[in-house]
Amino acid sequence: MKIIQPTLLLNEETCHRNIQNMVDKAKKHNCILRPHFKTHQSAEIGQWFRQQGVTKCAVSSLGMAIYFTNAGWKDITVAFPLNVLESDKVNELAKKITLNICIESLETAEILSHFIQHSVNIFIKVDAGYHRTGINTDDFQQIEAILQKINDNPLLNFKGFLQHAGHTYQAKGKLEVDQIHQSTSAKMIALKERFISEYPNLIISNGDTPTCSLSEHFEHIEEMRPGNFVFYDVMQAEIGSCSYEEIAVAMACPVVAKHPERNEIIIYGGAVHLSKERVTNKDGITIYGLVAEPHTSGWGKPIEGLYVKKLSQEHGTIHAPDAFIEKVKIGDILYILPIHSCLTANLIGQYSTLKGKEIGMYRFGF
Template sequence: MNITKPTLLIDENIVRKNIKRMTERAKRFNCELRPHFKTHQSQRIGEWFRDYEIDKCAVSSLEMAKYFFNAGWVDITVAFPLNILEHTTVNDLAGKIKLNLCVESIETVKALNDFLEHPVGVFLKIDAGYHRTGLAAENYAEIQSILEALESNHLITIKGFLQHAGHTYGAKGKAEIDEIHAYTTEKMIKLKDYFIKKYPDIIISNGDTPTCSVSENFEHIDEMRPGNFVFYDVMQAEISSCQYEDIGVAMSCPVVAKHADRNEVIVYGGAVHFSKDRIEKDGKTIYGLIAEEKENGWGDPISGWYVKKLSQEHGTIHVPDEAFDQIKIGDLLYILPIHSCLTGNLMSKYYTLDGEEIEMFRYNS
């Protein structure tokens, strides 16, 4: 494969192992696995999930739902608060597939009731501790009023309660991930128990990769909805959601300059390729790690090598003294992304280790 510019590589073997592992975990916990496809955003990679008997998915937008419907997916949850301005798309999709939507306000439900033409499932989006958005899990009165408004529409099936414990991404290891999982799960179970008598078919849908990857207590969780696990990344490895050997994507970037006086190597590969997500480790701000090159792919991060700065197109790599002279202009470095979801979205395509192009969803396609 002739790489001449920043190129996002995917190791199909690693990705398939990640899918298989998560599928087996869901079966062990007697949970439905509804993987969130916002990470890979690819019809081709979506097909790999079918090999493990996955037939439903989650997405982050109605447009992405259309993209996967065109690949044969007919049971899709849009795990993002409903944008009522897209009512035409809602009705178009709802007439063709099992479409699940998320709501978190009575205003949204009133608008949905006014424009809905076909059956849909509806989840209430719950805030169980992340505080990004959603209804407070303890606000039973407001939740009750929304459920009653939904119940008034014969086209709506109330699916249950959906939450994303995204604050696990800031955990300091498995123990803290488990602590967050126990806290949010308790809130969701209490919420379900409060309403289960009136709504006997409601479910709990949990969706973050860290808890789904390493936590053990899913006894009362009905559906797992992780996304990042398909690739993982540096952030997930650092919080112990995975091992570095589980990271299924790496960016290959050409070396374009060297500065021996400050131990810096410049690569063609910047914020427009990686995003500016970062981690703090050992007093350093890190925007990516450089992996060792293997005969067919990449290995573990090289000790002491890291991306210390990103501008639009430039990536600045710190390299220890003893290794600096090993690098030549024109070399390719394998860089593990901090956040694979954003990196994939920015690059808009992948290449397998054999050089095959894998296309992705694009909003402007």
């Protein structure tokens, strides 16, 4: 395969192994695995999950739900607060599949109750510590008001409580991830115990890659919704969720300039390819990507001393030691491990396998 411009490479073998590992983890803990497909957004990669026995998925938009419905998925959770302006899409999907949607206010529940035409499952989205969105887990008054509105309409079926512990993305290591998991799970279990007598079939749905990769205690948690694990990335490796060998994607970028006096290499690969996500490493350096060593099977570990130090729209600036700058040539291809693979994949819109096969993905507009 000849690479002439920024290209998102996918190591199929690593990706399949990541999927298998999470399937095994869910089985071990007797949890439903409902992977979040917002990371890969690809019908073909979704099929790899099916091959491992996965039958349910989560997505981040109704448009993405339509895309995966057209790819044959029959049980989909839109793990994002319902956008009531897309009522036609809700009814279109609810007519065809088992559709699970998230609400977090009485106002949304009232609007939904007025336009819904087909049976739909409802998750109440709660905040167990991340503080991005959702009802506080101890706000029983608001939760009970929403439940009453759900009960008033026979087309609305209460499924359970859903949360995302996104604050694990700021954790450093298994201990911190476990502490967050213990805290959020305790809140979710207490919420479940409050309502289980009235709703004996309710489930708890938790989703974040660090927790699902590292933690081992999922008692009373019925469903896992990790997404990033399918590829992993530098952020997850820095947290400790994965090894660098488990990162399944890399951005192949041409070298376009060298500035030895500044210890810099310029690549064709900027913010429109990698996003401006960043992490601060153990030395206090802000990095926007790492340069991986070339390998017969794609790429290996990060090369010590090399990192993407800044990004503009098309340019990427790599800090590099003198010896590496002397060795690299204009026109060489460098493999950049992305900080956040979800955003990188979304920006590029397709994958190229190491054998040169192109794999498409959902694009906005559905």
